[in-house]
Amino acid sequence: MKKDFSDQIHYIEDGGVTSAMGYRAAAISADIKGNGKDRLDLALLLSDNKATVASYFTTNLVKAAPVLYDIKILSKPNPKISAIIVNAGNANACTGVDGDNDCINIVSALAKKLKIHQDEVFISSTGVIGSRLPADKIIAKLDPLIEQLDDDTGDMFADAILTTDQFRKEVAVIATYTDSNDELKSFIIGGTTKGAGMIAPSLATMLAFITTDVEIDKTLLDKILKTAIDKSFNSISVDGDMSTNDTVVVLANATCSIKIDESNVDIFTEALERVLTDLALMIVEDAEGGTKLVTLIIKGAKTDQDAKLCASKIANSPLVKTMFTGNDPNWGRLMSSAGASGADFNPNKVDIFFQDSDGENLIHYVKNGLIIDDNLESAVHEIMLKSQYTIILDLNNGEGFTKFYTSDLTVEYIKINADYRS
């Protein structure tokens, strides 16, 4: 039985990457896109202590220069990170040797100004692929950027990493527990992300930066992060592994005098999963043009992997997504997507339920692969009119389970992405 930490983990109002102790951030307008618009597009995160780092990068064969740079830094023995510099407006992907050199030049200049080793700096980019990054513009803005560093500027950092996003995405939690000496202890995990839900395993860049003030062994942090990403960024219809630039970084700077060990690993894991899931859900909510947040629960699959195959196929089907747009209980599209997913099940044993997102009003709509009563359609339609609801598919073929999040597909999506060089 999983422990319930809901009384011990609380949200920090307006929390973000600077909520945990020992972090400062800054953001500035550097006109990276070169369109003269005065918007924040260059951001810096600084940890007062060198931080232990765990990260997760795109599995795309085509990796952007900053991703390749960070992977190289990570491959060094016992990597520690003090600073992350991020730009929006240009992905620095498909830019060849020039792109690699731009990363090196920016990082060197920054490390020199911050008086840290250049192996303590991560760099991230998001934006259009295939254009040279204006490194000079970035380097020219480093001094004013550093000058603005502060410990209550997480919101500016969160704003500066956005691209087609419609709103800032940040969250922080404080976790409190009693240690073996009966002392009350607390630590903070905060983070921010950018990315907007798309209609298929997509190429929209997802960046996420998470900060915590605990001390934690890198191997343990890597392991916890992997599971947390599976439950969050890899359980939304934006698959985080597909763009050239996708990056998730967690820094742990050991500022709060708590070391994560067997005694507190469960609450730390729960808090990290909470932060990542909240950030991932904000991406779905911000689906380009989307208006719905639909939770898909697949249960009774042969394996957890089958459940995920099935959920991912349904969540990414344009026919299912347009059925959400039209509030149409066209359950045949759910059956057909499940059948095309590769998951193993007997179509004549599938049950489908619709439910309000608050867990009320459960409607058993399909039993053994057949609609129970045509008259239930209007009740299901009522649920689908809401902006958030849950669909449960029980494959009745085992114990496999997954929870997945998706959005609808609207005319707005097309308009956003058909814009010349969006």
Added chain:
Amino acid sequence: MKKDFSDQIHYIEDGGVTSAMGYRAAAISADIKGNGKDRLDLALLLSDNKATVASYFTTNLVKAAPVLYDIKILSKPNPKISAIIVNAGNANACTGVDGDNDCINIVSALAKKLKIHQDEVFISSTGVIGSRLPADKIIAKLDPLIEQLDDDTGDMFADAILTTDQFRKEVAVIATYTDSNDELKSFIIGGTTKGAGMIAPSLATMLAFITTDVEIDKTLLDKILKTAIDKSFNSISVDGDMSTNDTVVVLANATCSIKIDESNVDIFTEALERVLTDLALMIVEDAEGGTKLVTLIIKGAKTDQDAKLCASKIANSPLVKTMFTGNDPNWGRLMSSAGASGADFNPNKVDIFFQDSDGENLIHYVKNGLIIDDNLESAVHEIMLKSQYTIILDLNNGEGFTKFYTSDLTVEYIKINADYRS
């Protein structure tokens, strides 16, 4: 070197399923949808001789009742088909035992009226999933349907099988050759299809019915059909294997006194591939809301399979499709899709070309993973403004090759599919 049969294979004006000798067709309005609209939605194809049959059905785990019925007929020894009855407006999928019985009842009634064995009848359906097929309405229309059977009614048959399609899709060719006795011989292959291109491996039903008057061994026909489908229906961004109802049927009724053997198998193969490819391209052209027909050529892949992986990923990417909509030479989306496809290549060796569909005006845009000259952008944009053009990706990693066809993604697509119960 592949033989060129272009002088020997010619289109038959207004040709279709009744162009080959010994076939008759009919269509009627049966109000299958029950909305009172007077549109053709029930069609019958009859071969005067029992025909050898080859077919290809959906690989979806959830198979419609008529698909399961036909598969059962095919599993009997030496199957021969004389009639195919097809309805639009209802897929008879996810309908349980009732759906199975509806198939049996329709086929029995039809076989009795036609005085043929019921194992000589195929049945196909397309339309909404999860509603009971109105079998009584269909059976009540069998007499007038049979009465209308004629050998110049292929167009009515083609009209009656459509759903969201915007236009009728049919084609027929006559192939002429000189046999070993210096006698001029000719045979005909005709066909019709329905289905509309979607934005991802999709669930839109694709039905195709092909007729020829040659005699051919079933094993040989099966083999030729498999290759022809790979080059046609499985090379468009509508993957034909995903809906609950997808069906391709070829009938060969031995009416023209030509037997396909080693001496004429090449021209028969070429003619069948021509018919299937033309029909598949009509599906892409009729993409729901689409306005472009883009040919993707992937060359230099490690294997043909890698080429197909890469082509399919690009062809189905909503970000690539919206780039077509916006006429935007945003080649980074092509690179990123290729990189996410699973195909093996070195991003720094990729070349990308754009070309007019008539083979003129080849522009080398990307070399070794980098744009050659930003000034070429306007020329590429000019090509993309056209309704048909070709993109060539050379992965420079081997001899693997494929040709794939796709369309753009427009606001119309969303409107069509978000309509309540489209």
